[in-house]
Amino acid sequence: MTTTAWEPIHGKPYRSVGYRPPRLPAQETLATAAALRARMEQRRTVRQFSPDPVPTQAVRDAIAVAATAPSGAHQQPWTFVHVTDPQVRRRIREAAEEEERDAYAGRLGEEWLEALRPLGTDEVKTHLTDAPHLVVVFQQRYYLAPDGTTRKHYYVNESVGIAVGMLLTALHLSGLAALVHTPSPMRFLSELLHRPVNEKAFAVIPIGYPSPDCQVPDLTRKSLDQVMVEIGDA
Numbered sequence: 001m002t003t004t005a006w007e008p009i010h011g012k013p014y015r016s017v018g019y020r021p022p023r024l025p026a027q028e029t030l031a032t033a034a035a036l037r038a039r040m041e042q043r044r045t046v047r048q049f050s051p052d053p054v055p056t057q058a059v060r061d062a063i064a065v066a067a068t069a070p071s072g073a074h075q076q077p078w079t080f081v082h083v084t085d086p087q088v089r090r091r092i093r094e095a096a097e098e099e100e101r102d103a104y105a106g107r108l109g110e111e112w113l114e115a116l117r118p119l120g121t122d123e124v125k126t127h128l129t130d131a132p133h134l135v136v137v138f139q140q141r142y143y144l145a146p147d148g149t150t151r152k153h154y155y156v157n158e159s160v161g162i163a164v165g166m167l168l169t170a171l172h173l174s175g176l177a178a179l180v181h182t183p184s185p186m187r188f189l190s191e192l193l194h195r196p197v198n199e200k201a202f203a204v205i206p207i208g209y210p211s212p213d214c215q216v217p218d219l220t221r222k223s224l225d226q227v228m229v230e231i232g233d234a
Ligand SMILES: Cc1cc2nc3c(=O)[nH]c(=O)nc-3n(C[C@H](O)[C@H](O)[C@H](O)COP(=O)(O)O)c2cc1C
Pocket: 043, 044, 045, 046, 047, 119, 121, 179, 180, 181, 182, 183, 216, 219
């Protein structure tokens, strides 16, 4: 698939190309899956970052991985704004903390605050300035052509969520730590980052290395048998 000269395929006729990825021997599939599972079980959300630089190309590559995600009608309804400028990160932090002060002071409501309590989060968002990279993910709620015409996008939330999952996986497997931060509300991000009207912020993802004194909440994940239902005897 070409990565240049992209245009929407809406209304174009069906065309196909052969797809013959190499089939791995079963042993290799099993070993790869088990190794991947073990690596992914080590992933944790990090909220305390070291300001140490990380290889920028690794972040770009992870965004490129995210952009291979499947999407409703192949509309790829995402924009990844990669921010390293310290001034812009500081402005994002100031605006996020302003929103979060209200949120934690009561706007979230007691049930939401109770859900957050085990995570130890509060309105101070040092990660937004300590992490050397931020990727702000925007969802394109509809397609906006250069001439101003619009087209509906389908399954935007699902598509962007899958892309973010792939981004987090790529970052983790590259040895980088990340956080999905969803300040509420997120309108300030569109203004600060000058995004067009069809785009809505989905999450801010600080990326870097954990600080030497990084702590994470002591959480337990559901076991496989608690999240998986199997039907059939394969
Ligand atoms: C959609 C989504 C929104 C999240 N929003 C926030 C957030 O605003 N602030 C935060 O500190 N963590 C946020 N998180 C991170 C979760 O709290 C974290 O993934 C969860 O506690 C499990 O921890 P783990 O990622 O270390 O397994 C968010 C995660 C997701 C998937």
